[in-house]
Amino acid sequence: MDRMLLQLNNVSVVYSDVIQVLKGVSLSVENNRIVSLLGSNGAGKTTTLKAVSGLLKPENGKVTDGTILYRGKEIQNQSPETITRHGIIQVLEGRQPFKYLTIEENLRVGTATRWGKPYRQDLEKVYHYFPALWERRRGLAGYCSGGELQMLVMGRALMAHPELLLLDEPSLGLAPLVVKEIFRIIRQINEEEGTTIVLVEQNARMALQIAHYGYVMENGKIVMEGLAGDLCANPDIREFYLGLSAAGNVKSYTEVKSYRRRKRWL
Amino acid sequence: MDFFVQILVGGLSIGFLYGLSAMGFVMIFKSSSVLNFAHGELLAIGAYFFLAFVTWAKLPILLSFLLALAACFLLGIIIERILLRPLIGEPLIFVIMLTVGLAAMFKGLILLLWGGNLFTYPDFLPKALGVQWGIVRIPPVYGATLIIGTVFLVLFGLFFKFSSQGIYMRSVADNQRAALSLGVHVKRVFALSWAIAALVAGMSGIVLGIINGVNVHDLSAIGLKVFPVVILGGLDSIGGAIIGGIIIGLLENFTSGYLSPSLRDVVPYVVLVLILLLKPYGLFGLKEIERV
Numbered sequence: 001m002d003r004m005l006l007q008l009n010n011v012s013v014v015y016s017d018v019i020q021v022l023k024g025v026s027l028s029v030e031n032n033r034i035v036s037l038l039g040s041n042g043a044g045k046t047t048t049l050k051a052v053s054g055l056l057k058p059e060n061g062k063v064t065d066g067t068i069l070y071r072g073k074e075i076q077n078q079s080p081e082t083i084t085r086h087g088i089i090q091v092l093e094g095r096q097p098f099k100y101l102t103i104e105e106n107l108r109v110g111t112a113t114r115w116g117k118p119y120r121q122d123l124e125k126v127y128h129y130f131p132a133l134w135e136r137r138r139g140l141a142g143y144c145s146g147g148e149l150q151m152l153v154m155g156r157a158l159m160a161h162p163e164l165l166l167l168d169e170p171s172l173g174l175a176p177l178v179v180k181e182i183f184r185i186i187r188q189i190n191e192e193e194g195t196t197i198v199l200v201e202q203n204a205r206m207a208l209q210i211a212h213y214g215y216v217m218e219n220g221k222i223v224m225e226g227l228a229g230d231l232c233a234n235p236d237i238r239e240f241y242l243g244l245s246a247a248g249n250v251k252s253y254t255e256v257k258s259y260r261r262r263k264r265w266l
Numbered sequence: 267m268d269f270f271v272q273i274l275v276g277g278l279s280i281g282f283l284y285g286l287s288a289m290g291f292v293m294i295f296k297s298s299s300v301l302n303f304a305h306g307e308l309l310a311i312g313a314y315f316f317l318a319f320v321t322w323a324k325l326p327i328l329l330s331f332l333l334a335l336a337a338c339f340l341l342g343i344i345i346e347r348i349l350l351r352p353l354i355g356e357p358l359i360f361v362i363m364l365t366v367g368l369a370a371m372f373k374g375l376i377l378l379l380w381g382g383n384l385f386t387y388p389d390f391l392p393k394a395l396g397v398q399w400g401i402v403r404i405p406p407v408y409g410a411t412l413i414i415g416t417v418f419l420v421l422f423g424l425f426f427k428f429s430s431q432g433i434y435m436r437s438v439a440d441n442q443r444a445a446l447s448l449g450v451h452v453k454r455v456f457a458l459s460w461a462i463a464a465l466v467a468g469m470s471g472i473v474l475g476i477i478n479g480v481n482v483h484d485l486s487a488i489g490l491k492v493f494p495v496v497i498l499g500g501l502d503s504i505g506g507a508i509i510g511g512i513i514i515g516l517l518e519n520f521t522s523g524y525l526s527p528s529l530r531d532v533v534p535y536v537v538l539v540l541i542l543l544l545k546p547y548g549l550f551g552l553k554e555i556e557r558v
């Protein structure tokens with residue numbers, strides 16, 4: 001049994017034939033793990049996920065170099081229809097519900113990879129993880145709160161029986177308590193379903209609490225990687241991504257900036 | 267009173283046909299943002315398919331009707347697969363211009379095969395479909411229209427509300443990117459919208475042919491009425507298309523009944539402009555849910 005589920009080797013991505021965004025990204029994801037991909041805005045995290053899920057194509061993006069292996073087979077530049085049927089599902093940044101469909105209809109769209117059938121049991125499973133959705137199942141998704149929507153889009157992805165779930169900034173714009181709940185459920189899904197998860201986050205503190213392994217991206221490159229615990233303890237990460245000084249105080253942005261300057265000479 | 271009822275029933279059933287066929291037009295627009303300028307020609311093609319099966323092949327009426335609908339459905343798929351799919355990703359205006367070309371091509375083909383004459387179907391509707399209350403007489407064809415229209419409406423309603431494929435189609439209309447991320451076959455959804463649109467247009471064409479006779483110029487002109495209908499109902503509302511169709515049908519019939527037949531093509535547009543002044547998104551057009 002191959003423990004490696006997903007492998008990116010030196011992947012470059014170019015948008016519109018001219019804008020190079022990923023510059024040789026390599027990372028690997030083991031079976032049944034949560035791997036976190038951290039980095040600030042514009043680092044290329046979303047682009048990395050889209051390269052895996054095939055959603056670059058509709059945006060005129062392309063993997064121009066390197067390989068993406070899923071279970072040892074090359075999948076770069078395949079269509080999203082094909083890739084979703086391998087069991088890779090991406091949950092998009094910014095939640096993206098079907099606003100004019102009810103919660104339950106939204107969930108049913110998650111069955112597209114297997115022609116809609118059967119789905120009753122899967123609905124039950126989703127309502128088990130997200131009881132809040134059960135209460136609103138006949139309501140239109142367009143009227144849900146941000147937290148409910150995040151649950152909805154994750155539940156919708158679960159309906160597809162994913163082996164590999166790509167989550168793009170699930171905590172974005174949510175209240176701290178809701179974020180905590182969402183992250184608890186992500187962990188629970190990973191443990192109970194055995195789903196492998198790539199978790200893209202700017203909220204490094206929360207992400208590293210549930211992840212096993214982490215990568216840090218900057219300017220389209222991986223600049224650091226390690227076990228989640230090690231990353232948490234790394235002084236640079238603590239200072240820049242967790243906003244903590246060695247003494248454990250929350251630092252202001254201006255102080256953190258010194259890291260930026262130092263980093264340039266590394 | 268009898269006159270009024272007759273006009274009312276006539277307007278209702280013709281409007282129902284406008285609305286049903288407009289529903290197909292709206293479906294194409296909702297799933298792929300394409301305005302189909304060949305709508306009227308699809309209506310005509312349905313009517314001529316039926317004519318061919320009934321008069322050339324001399325098949326039984328019901329079989330001819332079903333075969334004509336199946337042929338329209340298939341034609342819709344073929345149009346999407348062969349002509350439109352290669353244009354996915356190109357600017358939308360190319361696709362729309364292609365439907366304009368398609369319209370000319372279909373019309374030319376029909377003229378070539380049948381000429382511009384007026385044909386009539388053999389009289390096959392059972393008299394029982396008509397209704398006679400005292401002096402009010404409703405011809406069988408209107409009874410048939412209301413029945414067929416209702417059957418189609420209910421079937422499509424159930425399809426879109428409950429079937430998986432119907433829900434996938436709505437998901438693509440709602441948020442194409444999200445649908446793609448879940449593995450919905452978006453191209454297949456486009457093809458199915460064209461197929462269903464061609465089917466309902468063809469059905470309306472057949473029934474309009476029963477009412478008015480079959481003529482390619484008349485039928486494709488009726489197809490142009492899809493524009494006031496969908497503008498009235500809201501370009502993106504399927505229910506609105508039906509109601510918009512009924513309103514236009516009623517307006518036409520009452521105008522020609524009570525004012526003058528020569529005004530029947532004008533008054534609906536006047537009312538349309540008035541309604542749009544009050545409700546710029548149409549009566550049922552969606553304003554975005556702003557919450558998310």
Ligand SMILES: Nc1ncnc2c1ncn2[C@@H]1O[C@H](COP(=O)(O)OP(=O)(O)O)[C@@H](O)[C@H]1O
Nearest residue numbers: 015019021040041042043044045046047048059
């Ligand atoms: N469709 C696109 N076309 C051109 N440039 C893009 C496109 N999408 C993203 N980019 C650019 O790629 C860079 C990385 O974006 P993204 O992957 O979204 O970063 P992140 O998710 O880490 O914030 C940004 O500079 C962004 O402007």
Ligand SMILES: [Mg+2]
Nearest residue numbers: 045046047093
């Ligand atoms: Mg992003």
